[in-house]
Amino acid sequence: MSTKKTAVISLILLTIVIAAEFVIPTNPYLPTATELSEGVKLLHSETGFLFKLIATAGEVLAVLLLATGLAFVTVLLLPLKLFSQNDALRSHGFAGYMVPHFIIALLIITWFGNDGFAGFVVITLLTASQIVLFLIKRLRSYPMRYIEFFSTLSDSSEKAQKKLIQKLILPSIAEDLYAHHLSVWSITLIVGFLQNNNDSYAGVLRYAYDLWDTPLVFVSVMFLMVIIYFTGLGLKGLSVGVITEDVQ
Amino acid sequence: MNIQLKKISYSLTASHFKEKLIFRDFSLDINRDTNFSITKVLLPNNYGKSSLLKLMAGIIKPSSGEVVVSSDIKKIVYIPSLPATFNFATVEQNIEHILSFAELKLADVKDEYKTLVEISDLSGYEDHRPDPLSFGFRFRIMIIASILAGAQCILLDDIFSHLDSPTASELKELIEILAQKYSTWFIEV
Structure with missing residues (x-):
């Protein structure tokens, strides 16, 4: 989900809440603003949700940073012919993006049970592999003329290509972090939710879900969307742009 | 300054199974004339102009023949x-x-x-x-x-x-x- 979509959904939810307070009659489905403020107080006293939200955001960013670093090192170690413009890797790259997050989360739980650290490692490796495929796809889309020009400046064509890969992928760090932050958020939360991890924000969502209290569910989701929105905005703001084919 | 292409043959891979012949036993001797700032090589379109330059620059290698660059050209x-x-x-x-x-x-x-x-x-x-x-x-x-x-x-x-x-x-x-x-x-x- 893009940050724009998240902002639109948050705005719709806010409109519904305001409407529920003043326009829509009292009902069991739409919480009023007063109920929401009570929900915030309850959630704070029972779960300390703000701390957990920050902790989970930190975990997501740590996964992203570690995975990106790992992916960049991996790409630099890969043979150069992987970046040539043939179709050998295209299907694998596509498959990597097609595995639903829920299935990935279920597999992590099945293999590692409630081991939080193992989950963190697996999510990091999984994200790193997705970034590697993403980078290969991107590097293969760069125009050949970059390799042609820069290889004539260097003594060794292979050395020039390695250097060019570094120069092309480093400025795209923010792009990669942004492109993958939503999938990391979703996998982390689904795994935490299924593990009933009380140290994570997933535990807060689980608490609200178990009570099935509408204001609590609303509040927990709203705070989550706000932090995802701002995380995305921050990562997008760091972006400096990547090279694309020139339009003639 | 001088660049010589001696009996160059070069084919371009057009697809997995096809190769397109660009040059066969092609020779060219280019000398710098200091009266002119640019030496222009005239070839019709689709006759391998880019391939010619890439051969001279060493970006692509000929299947046979050689490219000889005079010693006063280091890069x-x-x-x-x-x-x-x-x-x-x-x-x-x-x-x-x-x-x-x-x-x-x-x-x-x-x-x-x-x-x-x-x-x-x-x-x-x-x-x-x-x-x-x-x-x-x-x-x-x-x-x-x-x-x-x-x-x-x-x-x-x-x-x-x-x-x-x-x-x-x-x-x-x-x-x-x-x-x-x-x-x-x-x-x-």
Whole structure:
């Protein structure tokens, strides 16, 4: 989900809440603003949700940073012919993006049970592999003329290509972090939710879900969307742009 | 300065199963005439103009024959028909990036850099990020950076065809100045 979509959904939810307070009659489905403020107080006293939200955001960013670093090192170690413009890797790259997050989360739980650290490692490796495929796809889309020009400046064509890969992928760090932050958020939360991890924000969502209290569910989701929105905005703001084919 | 292609044969891989023959026993002897700033190789379209330059630059290897470059040419740089600068970097950073491929630092060629920036009308634009669609501007960066990197011979692959007439004229004027001042040999197809 893009940050724009998240902002639109948050705005719709806010409109519904305001409407529920003043326009829509009292009902069991739409919480009023007063109920929401009570929900915030309850959630704070029972779960300390703000701390957990920050902790989970930190975990997501740590996964992203570690995975990106790992992916960049991996790409630099890969043979150069992987970046040539043939179709050998295209299907694998596509498959990597097609595995639903829920299935990935279920597999992590099945293999590692409630081991939080193992989950963190697996999510990091999984994200790193997705970034590697993403980078290969991107590097293969760069125009050949970059390799042609820069290889004539260097003594060794292979050395020039390695250097060019570094120069092309480093400025795209923010792009990669942004492109993958939503999938990391979703996998982390689904795994935490299924593990009933009380140290994570997933535990807060689980608490609200178990009570099935509408204001609590609303509040927990709203705070989550706000932090995802701002995380995305921050990562997008760091972006400096990547090279694309020139339009003639 | 002289570049010789001796009985070159070269085929281009057109698809997984097909190869397109570009040159068969092709020979060419190009000498620099100092009366002219650019040596122009005239070939009809689709007759392997880019392949010819790439063979001369060593980007592609012939299946048979050899390319002989005279000893006074230490570095040949190929400038493709579309610019290859980094759109996330400023003019100065782009030049630094290009120099790094020749294992050089901007500080090593600081004085020459200032002169070249001045000559090429890039003065005042050092901290400016080139517009991706400003081909003339980007070609100027590539050409002066190539000279700073020590290129004695610069191969221009049909670069003027993507420029409007005034920009092409300005770039040709710049090339004339550079050819005179730095004794750089420009070969264009």
